[in-house]
Amino acid sequence: MINQAIQQLRVLAEEAASAIAAAGTTAALDDVQIRYLGRKGAVAEQMKLMKGLTADERPRLGQAANETKLAIEAAIDARRTALLADEDARKLDQDRVDVTLPGRPRWLGAKHPVTQALEDITDIFRQLGFAIEEGPEIEDEWHCFDALNVPADHPARDAQDTFFISSTPDVDASNNRMILRTHTSPVQIRGMKNRTPPVRFIAPGRVYRNDKIDASHYPIFTQIEGLYVDKNVSFADLKGTLLAFARLYYGPNVNLRFRPSYFPFTEPSAEVDVSCSVCGGSGCRVCKQTGWVEVLGSGMVHPNVFRAVGYNPDEVTGFAFGMGIERIAMLKHGIDDIRLFYENDIRFLEQFA
Ligand code: PHE
Numbered sequence: 622m623i624n625q626a627i628q629q630l631r632v633l634a635e636e637a638a639s640a641i642a643a644a645g646t647t648a649a650l651d652d653v654q655i656r657y658l659g660r661k662g663a664v665a666e667q668m669k670l671m672k673g674l675t676a677d678e679r680p681r682l683g684q685a686a687n688e689t690k691l692a693i694e695a696a697i698d699a700r701r702t703a704l705l706a707d708e709d710a711r712k713l714d715q716d717r718v719d720v721t722l723p724g725r726p727r728w729l730g731a732k733h734p735v736t737q738a739l740e741d742i743t744d745i746f747r748q749l750g751f752a753i754e755e756g757p758e759i760e761d762e763w764h765c766f767d768a769l770n771v772p773a774d775h776p777a778r779d780a781q782d783t784f785f786i787s788s789t790p791d792v793d794a795s796n797n798r799m800i801l802r803t804h805t806s807p808v809q810i811r812g813m814k815n816r817t818p819p820v821r822f823i824a825p826g827r828v829y830r831n832d833k834i835d836a837s838h839y840p841i842f843t844q845i846e847g848l849y850v851d852k853n854v855s856f857a858d859l860k861g862t863l864l865a866f867a868r869l870y871y872g873p874n875v876n877l878r879f880r881p882s883y884f885p886f887t888e889p890s891a892e893v894d895v896s897c898s899v900c901g902g903s904g905c906r907v908c909k910q911t912g913w914v915e916v917l918g919s920g921m922v923h924p925n926v927f928r929a930v931g932y933n934p935d936e937v938t939g940f941a942f943g944m945g946i947e948r949i950a951m952l953k954h955g956i957d958d959i960r961l962f963y964e965n966d967i968r969f970l971e972q973f974a
Pocket of ligand 1: 804846884941943
């Protein structure tokens with residue numbers, strides 16, 4: 622009887638050993654522990670046989686049961702330690718960060734093509750010694766027209782061409798109404814009033830005209846004004862400055878053509894064409910087969926403009942010019958519709974990134 626019971630304990634120990642080895646998780650191991658070592662477990666079950674044993678036999682069974690218990694406990698502890706280590710390793714593996722993985726690129730955006738052209742052109746004039754001047758987009762008629770020798774009946778002053786600010790009374794004490802500037806030329810006036818000659822600056826900025834929208838007209842656009850006033854500034858200085866600019870911006874092979882024109886604030890005045898940088902002058906769609914594209918208006922500052930700012934036209938002379946940036950960007954990139962610049966269609970804009 623006693624030998625049979627001890628034999629049974631050995632069998633239990635072996636069963637427990639394989640159950641422990643088969644437990645794949647700590648939870649399964651807990652089950653094994655309860656099954657063999659619990660209060661109603663298999664080992665406790667064997668102990669019930671005590672009752673039928675003699676006083677000599679009892680300690681032998683007790684000892685054997687105790688040893689079995691300790692052996693199973695030790696095996697469970699060892700297995701638990703191993704399982705916990707496995708679980709840790711698995712968790713570490715799942716949480717692993719691969720620091721060698723290349724980062725995901727972020728789309729940062731890019732400068733608008735008009736801004737790009739504006740900055741490129743501004744940089745060139747900075748190299749040529751021009752300062753940068755800014756003026757308000759909401760102007761008064763005096764700076765925009767009167768001081769620039771634009772007669773009172775000039776069509777540019779008509780509400781059809783100019784946006785008037787409606788909150789200002791139509792006629793104030795000085796009859797000087799507020800408008801959105803129609804060109805950057807009023808910055809000439811502000812710049813000259815602020816300093817004494819020599820004066821040399823460019824003035825980039827937005828301008829507004831009450832134009833009907835089409836492929837080449839938009840009520841908002843961008844200009845760069847240029848002004849150089851000093852003793853003995855000549856038309857040759859104007860030509861040399863603009864040619865230097867054109868070759869820095871379009872390339873060393875371009876030429877300029879000056880055509881007589883009229884602006885109230887310059888005399889003489891000239892419209893300036895650049896040889897077509899797309900076809901090199903042989904004629905193409907961009908230059909409408911002429912080999913030339915008009916890029917700016919220019920001339921020698923009119924004496925009345927000097928008088929308006931308190932300069933003496935017998936002492937100083939100067940040249941001025943103004944160019945449209947959208948037009949220049951359109952020529953540079955072969956864009957045929959000015960409206961594209963103001964629609965903010967990302968498919969258009971990202972081509973210039
Ligand atoms: N202000 C003129 C325009 O907008 C351009 C210009 C500027 C012409 C300076 C001559 C001198 O058309």
